[in-house]
Amino acid sequence: MILHQWTKNPQEAIAIQKQLASQIERTDRLPATINYIAGVDIGFEQQNDTTFTRAVIVVLEYPSLKVVDYALHREVTRMPYIPGLLSFREVPAAIAAFQQLKQQPDLIMVDGQGIAHPRHLGVASHLGLWLDKPTIGVAKKRLCGKYQTVPEHKGSWTPLEDKGETIGAVLRSKDNINPLFISIGHRVCLNTAISWVTNCLTKYKLPEPTRQADRLASRRVVEERIFKEWNIE
């Protein structure tokens, strides 16, 4: 279902975000059993005078964390990067990639903020609302909010607060490595978001869903060997 037009006008985009933010669900509404978790990431390719947006979405089986499906979509980049309006640049491509999946996920982790955003509608929230799926924002940097120093050991976290409310969690996903910024995307409460990200952590900074998506999104060319490596097709 179409929620709105993907305007390229900043003023209109801000108005749309304010209207959509009220529809975000901050409490759990996800399957009792999670069998498939998706990871989303976007990369860019410069080809002479044109910039292409490349969206990658991978689906991992849980708890094995094995990749069972993935999709990729390229399109000419529609908007420049403007802090706070990232979803209007990246989400359309992510939706196109999502529609190619054969295995539907029960939960989606997105590279970027969820409600930890000036108008409470980061990429993870916007994508979740559009797809009507549970989503979690997994960002590597802070967009807004304040937080206390996080203990250095893996698993510890401190609240990310803005204007008197908790908008996310600053989570140490690996010992002595910069923390991740976790926030509600849609249909998942903060504690549930934190536990699912934690459940998907192995020996790296990023949880497996976004780490695997990142591997493809940040690649110059998607070679055939990737298919074999994941035993797909």
Add this chain to the structure above:
DNA sequence: GCGACAG
């Protein structure tokens, strides 16, 4: 006015 600013 000045600084901050996901990817």
Add this chain to the structure above:
DNA sequence: ATCTTGTCGC
């Protein structure tokens, strides 16, 4: 995000 070499540390 992307452009890029070496380098410090577990």
